[in-house]
Amino acid sequence: MRTILTETVHTFRKLFAIICGFLKKIWRIIKHTLRRLKSRVPRFWGIHARPGFRLNLILAILPFALLIIVYLSASGYRLAQNPDDKLLPSISKMVNAVNKYAFTPDDKTGTYIMLDDTLASLSRIGIGIILSAVTGLVIGLNIGIYRGFRSLSLTFVNFIAIIPPLAILPILFISFGTGELGKIMLIFIGTFPMITRDVYLTVKKIPEEMITKSLTLGASQLEIPWRIIFPQVLPKLIDSIRLSLGAAWVYLIASEAIASQNGLGYRIFLVRRYLAMDVIIPYVVWITLIGFLVDLSLIYLVRGAFRWYSRE
Amino acid sequence: MKRIIIGLFVFTLLFATGCQQDKPTFKLAWSHYTGWEPWAYAEDAGIIAKWADKFGINIEVVLVNDYIESINLYTAGEFDACTMTNMDGLTIPAVGGVDSTVLIIGDFSNGNDGIVVKNGGSVSDLKGREIKLVQLSVSHYLLARALEMNALTEKDVTLVNTSDADIGTLYLSDTSPTATIVTWNPILMQVRDAPDTTVVFDSSSIPGEIIDLAVVKTDAPESFKKALTGAWYEVMTHMQDGHPKYNEAIEFMAKTAGGTVDEFKAQLKTTAMFYEAAEAVDFNKSAKLKETMEYVRTFSFDHGLYAEAESKDYVGIEFPDGSVLGNQDNVKLRFDVTYMQMAADSKLE
Structure with missing residues (x-):
C-alpha cells in the first residue's frame, strides 16, 4: 500500500515537473515573441539601433x-x-542626349563621343594618380625612415602641400604645355603631397621596437624598408589613393575645362556654352558612377590582399 | 526660446512690410566687354537710379564675371535683362524657350575679334594648324566665316577648346611656330604685337555680324524697358568727345575694363558703337541683319547648339518689320526698335 502511494506521488511529481517544464517553455516562447514584437533593440533610432x-x-x-x-x-x-x-531637363530629354552621345557614332569622327571622352579622362587621371602614388610612396618612405632625408624634405613637402594647384595653373600650363602632360602634372602636383605625408605618418607609427628587433635579428639597412616597412605601408597607400581621387577628379575637370580637345570635363564645359543640362547631368552621373566603382574596387582590393589591415 | 520665436516673428513681419513698401526691383546682368562697360558707368554715375526713379522702379545692375554664366543665369530666370551677343542670344535663351527681346543694339564688333597667327600671313595658312579658341563662341563663328570665305572647312584644322581667361597667356608662352588663336578684345590687343604675329582675319571683314546687345525678357514691364533704354542713351551722350563728362566717363570705363585710357580708346576704335539711337534703329531695320541672323542660325544649328531641335526653323526670330525667320509659332528672339525709336525721338520721358 505504502509503496503504491509513494509511487503515485512520485508519478504525480514527475507529471507536475513535465507540465511545469512545458509551461515554462511556452512562457519563454511567448516572452521571446513578445520581446521581438516589442523590439527592445531599436531598429532605427538611437545608439543601439540595428537595422535589419x-x-x-x-x-x-x-x-x-x-x-x-x-x-x-x-x-x-x-x-x-x-x-x-x-x-x-526631363528624363526623356536626358535619355535622348545619352543616346546621342553614348550610343550613336559621331558624324565627324565616326566614334562614340562619350566613350572617347571617358577613355581620355581615365587615362589622364590614371597616369596622374599612379605617378603621384609612386612618387608619394618613395618620398614618404624615405622621409619616414631616414632622418637625414626627413630634415631635407619634410618641411618642403609640407610647404608644397599647401599651395593651391589651381592658383598656379597658368604656370603649370606654360611649363608643361596644354597637352596631356600639363593635365597630368596638375593632377600629380595636386595629389602627391598628401600621399607623401600619409605614407610618412604611417611609417612614423610603426613601433621603434619592431625595427630594433629586426636589426637585432640581422636585417640590413635596405631590408628594413623593403621587408618590414613597405608591406605595412602598402594598404595605407591604397587608402590614401582612395581619398586623393576626389581631388584628382577636381583637377582633371579643371584642366580639361581650360584647354582640351576631348575628355569628360571638356564636354561638360563645351556644352555649358548653350546650357545643355540634358548632356551635363548624365555626364555628372557617369563621373560619379565611375568614381564610386573605382573606390569600391580599391576597398575590395585592400580587403582581399591585406586581410590583416582591414580587420583592424 | 519664446523670445527667439517672438523676435523672429517680429523680424519677418518687419521684413514683409518692408518689402511691400519697396518699388518693384528688376535686375540687369552684365559682363566685361568694351561695349558693355557703359553699364558700369551708368550705375556708378547714378544714371540708372535716375531713370529707374523716373519710372517708379528699382534697377539692380549686377556684374557677373563670367560671360556665359551671366547668360545662363538670365536664361534660368535669375535676371530680367542681360548683355550678350546676337549668337548667344539666339542659342541660349531663345532656344531655351525664354522669350527675349533685343532692347538695345549697343555696337557691333568691327575688329574686336580676330584670328591671331604666328608665322603666317593669310587665312589659308591656317590649314593643318591647331587652333585654340573658345569653341561655340563668336570666335568659333568668326573662324567658320573666315574659313568659308577662303574655301576651307573646319575639317582642315584642329580645334582646342580654351578658356578665354588663359588664352592670351597661353599664346604668348607658346613655343610652337604654328601657334594660332582666335580671341577678342582686350586679349586681342595684348597679343597682336607679339613677335612674328599677324592678325590674318578680324571682325571688320564681316562687319555687323557679331552684334552686342542688351536683351530683356519680352514680358518685362514697359517701365523697365524704358528706363534701361533711357539710361543707356544718356551714357552714350557722355561717351562722345566734347561732352563735359566725356573724360570722366572714359576714365571710369577704362578702369573697370582693367586697362589704361589709351587702351580703352583703342578698343573703342574697333567697336562700332551706335552712339545715336537713330543709327541703331537703322541698323536694326536693315536687310543685312536678316542675312546675318541666317548665317548665325545656320552655324548654330550645324554645331549642335539647337540641342534636339530637328531644324534651324525650330525657333522664330522676329524683325522690326514683323517678318519672322523660322517658326512663326515659336518666336523667341525679337529685334524690336520700339524703345530705341522712342529714345531717338526723345519720347522716353
Whole structure:
C-alpha cells in the first residue's frame, strides 16, 4: 500500500515537473515573441539601433529616391512654365542626349563621343594618380625612415602641400604645355603631397621596437624598408589613393575645362556654352558612377590582399 | 526660446512690410566687354537710379564675371535683362524657350575679334594648324566665316577648346611656330604685337555680324524697358568727345575694363558703337541683319547648339518689320526698335 502511494506521488511529481517544464517553455516562447514584437533593440533610432537587412536596403535607397523626386517635381514645375527649359531637363530629354552621345557614332569622327571622352579622362587621371602614388610612396618612405632625408624634405613637402594647384595653373600650363602632360602634372602636383605625408605618418607609427628587433635579428639597412616597412605601408597607400581621387577628379575637370580637345570635363564645359543640362547631368552621373566603382574596387582590393589591415 | 520665436516673428513681419513698401526691383546682368562697360558707368554715375526713379522702379545692375554664366543665369530666370551677343542670344535663351527681346543694339564688333597667327600671313595658312579658341563662341563663328570665305572647312584644322581667361597667356608662352588663336578684345590687343604675329582675319571683314546687345525678357514691364533704354542713351551722350563728362566717363570705363585710357580708346576704335539711337534703329531695320541672323542660325544649328531641335526653323526670330525667320509659332528672339525709336525721338520721358 505504502509503496503504491509513494509511487503515485512520485508519478504525480514527475507529471507536475513535465507540465511545469512545458509551461515554462511556452512562457519563454511567448516572452521571446513578445520581446521581438516589442523590439527592445531599436531598429532605427538611437545608439543601439540595428537595422535589419531589408530596412538597411530601404534606408540606403531613400535619399536617392528623395533626390529624384525633388528633381522630377522641380523639373516638372519649370517645364510646365516653359517646355523648352534647359536648366532642369526631363528624363526623356536626358535619355535622348545619352543616346546621342553614348550610343550613336559621331558624324565627324565616326566614334562614340562619350566613350572617347571617358577613355581620355581615365587615362589622364590614371597616369596622374599612379605617378603621384609612386612618387608619394618613395618620398614618404624615405622621409619616414631616414632622418637625414626627413630634415631635407619634410618641411618642403609640407610647404608644397599647401599651395593651391589651381592658383598656379597658368604656370603649370606654360611649363608643361596644354597637352596631356600639363593635365597630368596638375593632377600629380595636386595629389602627391598628401600621399607623401600619409605614407610618412604611417611609417612614423610603426613601433621603434619592431625595427630594433629586426636589426637585432640581422636585417640590413635596405631590408628594413623593403621587408618590414613597405608591406605595412602598402594598404595605407591604397587608402590614401582612395581619398586623393576626389581631388584628382577636381583637377582633371579643371584642366580639361581650360584647354582640351576631348575628355569628360571638356564636354561638360563645351556644352555649358548653350546650357545643355540634358548632356551635363548624365555626364555628372557617369563621373560619379565611375568614381564610386573605382573606390569600391580599391576597398575590395585592400580587403582581399591585406586581410590583416582591414580587420583592424 | 519664446523670445527667439517672438523676435523672429517680429523680424519677418518687419521684413514683409518692408518689402511691400519697396518699388518693384528688376535686375540687369552684365559682363566685361568694351561695349558693355557703359553699364558700369551708368550705375556708378547714378544714371540708372535716375531713370529707374523716373519710372517708379528699382534697377539692380549686377556684374557677373563670367560671360556665359551671366547668360545662363538670365536664361534660368535669375535676371530680367542681360548683355550678350546676337549668337548667344539666339542659342541660349531663345532656344531655351525664354522669350527675349533685343532692347538695345549697343555696337557691333568691327575688329574686336580676330584670328591671331604666328608665322603666317593669310587665312589659308591656317590649314593643318591647331587652333585654340573658345569653341561655340563668336570666335568659333568668326573662324567658320573666315574659313568659308577662303574655301576651307573646319575639317582642315584642329580645334582646342580654351578658356578665354588663359588664352592670351597661353599664346604668348607658346613655343610652337604654328601657334594660332582666335580671341577678342582686350586679349586681342595684348597679343597682336607679339613677335612674328599677324592678325590674318578680324571682325571688320564681316562687319555687323557679331552684334552686342542688351536683351530683356519680352514680358518685362514697359517701365523697365524704358528706363534701361533711357539710361543707356544718356551714357552714350557722355561717351562722345566734347561732352563735359566725356573724360570722366572714359576714365571710369577704362578702369573697370582693367586697362589704361589709351587702351580703352583703342578698343573703342574697333567697336562700332551706335552712339545715336537713330543709327541703331537703322541698323536694326536693315536687310543685312536678316542675312546675318541666317548665317548665325545656320552655324548654330550645324554645331549642335539647337540641342534636339530637328531644324534651324525650330525657333522664330522676329524683325522690326514683323517678318519672322523660322517658326512663326515659336518666336523667341525679337529685334524690336520700339524703345530705341522712342529714345531717338526723345519720347522716353
